[in-house]
Amino acid sequence: MAEVVLENLSKSFGDTVGVEDISMRIPDGAFVVILGPTGAGKTTTLRLIAGLEAPDQGDIFINGQSVLALNPAQRDVTVVFQQYSLYPHLSVRENLAFPLRSPLLKTPQEEIDRKIKEVAEVLHIEHKLDNKAVELSGGEMQRVAIGRALVREPNIYLMDEPLSSLDAKLRAELRIELKRIHQSLGATLLYVTHDQIEAMSMATHIGVLQNGKLVQFGSPREIYNNPVSQYVAERLGSPRINVLPADLFGNAPKGAKTIGLRTEHIVLGRGVKGRVNRVEHLGDHTRLHMSLAGNDLIVVMDPHNPVSRGDTLAISPENPIYFDANGIRVL
Amino acid sequence: MSSSPMECAAKVTPRPLANSIRGLSDRGIAWLFVAPTIFLLLAINIFPLIWTIYLSFTNFRANRIGREVKFIGLRNYERILSDPDIWQTMQATAHFLLWTLFFQVLIGFTLAWLINRKFKGNDMWTTIIVLPMMLSPAVVGNFWKFLYHPQTGLFNYVVQFFTGVDSSSFSMIGDVSLAPWAIVIVDTWMWTPFVMLICLAGLRSIPDYLYEAASVDRASKWRQFWTITIPMVLPFLMLAVLFRGIENFKMFDLVVQLTGGGPGSITELTSINLKREAFEKWRTGYASAYAVILFVTVFGLASIYVKALNKVKER
Numbered sequence: 001m002a003e004v005v006l007e008n009l010s011k012s013f014g015d016t017v018g019v020e021d022i023s024m025r026i027p028d029g030a031f032v033v034i035l036g037p038t039g040a041g042k043t044t045t046l047r048l049i050a051g052l053e054a055p056d057q058g059d060i061f062i063n064g065q066s067v068l069a070l071n072p073a074q075r076d077v078t079v080v081f082q083q084y085s086l087y088p089h090l091s092v093r094e095n096l097a098f099p100l101r102s103p104l105l106k107t108p109q110e111e112i113d114r115k116i117k118e119v120a121e122v123l124h125i126e127h128k129l130d131n132k133a134v135e136l137s138g139g140e141m142q143r144v145a146i147g148r149a150l151v152r153e154p155n156i157y158l159m160d161e162p163l164s165s166l167d168a169k170l171r172a173e174l175r176i177e178l179k180r181i182h183q184s185l186g187a188t189l190l191y192v193t194h195d196q197i198e199a200m201s202m203a204t205h206i207g208v209l210q211n212g213k214l215v216q217f218g219s220p221r222e223i224y225n226n227p228v229s230q231y232v233a234e235r236l237g238s239p240r241i242n243v244l245p246a247d248l249f250g251n252a253p254k255g256a257k258t259i260g261l262r263t264e265h266i267v268l269g270r271g272v273k274g275r276v277n278r279v280e281h282l283g284d285h286t287r288l289h290m291s292l293a294g295n296d297l298i299v300v301m302d303p304h305n306p307v308s309r310g311d312t313l314a315i316s317p318e319n320p321i322y323f324d325a326n327g328i329r330v331l
Numbered sequence: 332m333s334s335s336p337m338e339c340a341a342k343v344t345p346r347p348l349a350n351s352i353r354g355l356s357d358r359g360i361a362w363l364f365v366a367p368t369i370f371l372l373l374a375i376n377i378f379p380l381i382w383t384i385y386l387s388f389t390n391f392r393a394n395r396i397g398r399e400v401k402f403i404g405l406r407n408y409e410r411i412l413s414d415p416d417i418w419q420t421m422q423a424t425a426h427f428l429l430w431t432l433f434f435q436v437l438i439g440f441t442l443a444w445l446i447n448r449k450f451k452g453n454d455m456w457t458t459i460i461v462l463p464m465m466l467s468p469a470v471v472g473n474f475w476k477f478l479y480h481p482q483t484g485l486f487n488y489v490v491q492f493f494t495g496v497d498s499s500s501f502s503m504i505g506d507v508s509l510a511p512w513a514i515v516i517v518d519t520w521m522w523t524p525f526v527m528l529i530c531l532a533g534l535r536s537i538p539d540y541l542y543e544a545a546s547v548d549r550a551s552k553w554r555q556f557w558t559i560t561i562p563m564v565l566p567f568l569m570l571a572v573l574f575r576g577i578e579n580f581k582m583f584d585l586v587v588q589l590t591g592g593g594p595g596s597i598t599e600l601t602s603i604n605l606k607r608e609a610f611e612k613w614r615t616g617y618a619s620a621y622a623v624i625l626f627v628t629v630f631g632l633a634s635i636y637v638k639a640l641n642k643v644k645e646r
């Protein structure tokens with residue numbers, strides 16, 4: 001349980017930028033989700049905090065103390081690695097016990113057994129405890145990796161896409177479980193994901209990375225409602241935000257090049273006319289793929305609408321977001 | 332167009348043969364390919380083995396072909412197992428085997444561990460270290476004979492330099508107490524690189540991220556070594572020990588060249604002793620029994636060992 005502060009962190013691998021000038025304050029007890037496309041520097045950020053990578057520049061503070069000189073063990077963090085990193089020659093039980101067997105902790109055996117049992121139950125891997133780690137499916141390995149992080153109570157939990165290989169049901173369950181652990185322990189978490197439901201439902205803060213730079217950091221609401229750029233706006237929201245020429249609907253602010261329309265920014269029935277190209281029935285809602293003066297656009301409707309392919313619909317924006325030529329938000 | 336392997340083979344084969352190839356089933360063709368190997372194996376491995384077992388129950392002597400061969404039951408075996416000289420060679424072999432394995436594993440693993448760290452020029456060092464292994468055992472035996480020479484040899488000189496013991500006061504090959512160590516040293520010098528290479532393969536197979544996970548899990552370097560490095564290299568190490576063990580049980584050329592089994596019969600290992608019985612004393616039946624005993628010993632030890640190895644791998 002700790003506050004973690006990153007100050008102007010930079011790390012390059014030869015010519016490749018890992019992360020560049022990242023500053024971030026992760027308050028004690030925060031659940032921070034890092035978003036960004038592949039190669040944006042999410043894993044690198046985690047590894048820098050864990051002490052597995054040394055920054056070229058900048059500093060990292062845990063509870064107000066610079067930890068640059070400390071090794072991963074001294075920083076007292078746990079990591080769920082993207083590639084699981086289980087000990088292949090050990091059983092699941094031994095994998096889970098490994099962090100507890102540290103001589104620093106001197107955990108008594110009953111305590112270890114109790115912890116393992118508890119964690120195994122939460123993750124539904126009790127029946128696999130005596131399997132060797134290599135004899136597991138991808139999803140099981142991933143759960144063991146999460147379990148290995150959860151048996152301890154470190155300064156900060158670092159999780160790199162921990163639910164990526166699980167099925168939808170398990171994922172939903174573990175999402176709730178992680179949230180519960182976060183709340184009941186008051187733990188600090190840094191969590192990498194591509195999944196927007198995970199981000200929106202669990203995060204207290206979201207950080208968006210672009211080519212190694214932190215472009216926005218704030219609450220999920222803030223990131224969703226007030227993205228600083230088209231790039232950030234595209235990270236959240238499903239379907240993805242529609243981006244159209246700003247002058248399509250008239251009265252765009254000065255300097256605006258494009259207009260960003262989330263589905264809730266769209267009012268149907270008046271305004272510019274477009275054609276429905278495809279109708280997707282997704283159960284609880286229906287998506288209309290439309291073309292509007294040569295631009296593609298996705299609109300969400302309630303499932304009982306009578307619209308079908310080839311129909312014409314009028315559209316107008318409501319509280320849209322405008323971006324300039326560089327994709328930066330125009331207010 | 333049909334293009335089964337059989338069709339293709341038949342197309343490029345002369346007429347009469349082509350027909351008979353077309354007639355063969357997959358199984359038939361498989362046997363056709365395997366047959367020469369099986370025949371050779373039977374001819375040069377299995378048959379001699381069975382023949383040796385047969386001879387071991389007789390008093391056959393290969394230098395007196397005409398004489399009647401008598402079946403003498405287990406007499407040869409009884410005589411071998413109660414012969415103190417043979418127990419002495421067994422002991423010499425055990426001494427040689429255990430100490431060479433011990434040093435080769437210890438030094439080989441340590442070298443591999445050092446070479447495996449990322450430093451400049453470790454490829455060059457690997458090549459240099461591996462050189463002795465590439466020499467012929469006869470050559471190695473010969474030049475170590477020179478190195479061990481009490482007056483002119485480099486070895487004695489180096490010992491004198493470091494310990495102050497007079498270089499001409501001892502002879503590695505000539506002294507009864509030193510000769511067993513002389514052969515251990517040479518074999519270790521020659522074959523440690525082999526153990527090192529296999530250990531290196533083992534070490535390289537351990538992914539970095541395991542050490543990263545362990546360091547996050549607050550395992551000290553020492554604990555990482557014992558809980559990750561050793562268990563994951565162990566199957567490789569055991570394989571190296573198996574290879575070296577079998578090789579050294581049969582050790583012949585290097586030691587013959589170096590000491591010729593001497594002084595006396597102090598370094599007369601079983602295979603040297605066996606050769607003497609078979610081709611100097613011409614006691615063929617007796618030597619056959621001897622060979623069978625050695626074969627059973629190696630085979631027994633090796634199978635127990637391989638079982639253990641598989642268990643380690645499964646773990």
Ligand SMILES: Nc1ncnc2c1ncn2[C@@H]1O[C@H](COP(=O)(O)OP(=O)(O)OP(=O)(O)O)[C@@H](O)[C@H]1O
Nearest residue numbers: 013016017018036037038039040041042043044045
């Ligand atoms: N050890 C390394 N050596 C060289 N380049 C590296 C190394 N680690 C990361 N990089 C580079 O740094 C950049 C950021 O990588 P990082 O692993 O942080 O991406 P990521 O955001 O985690 O992506 P993903 O979603 O695919 O996991 C990438 O361009 C990557 O190629």
Ligand SMILES: [Mg+2]
Nearest residue numbers: 042043082160
């Ligand atoms: Mg990553």
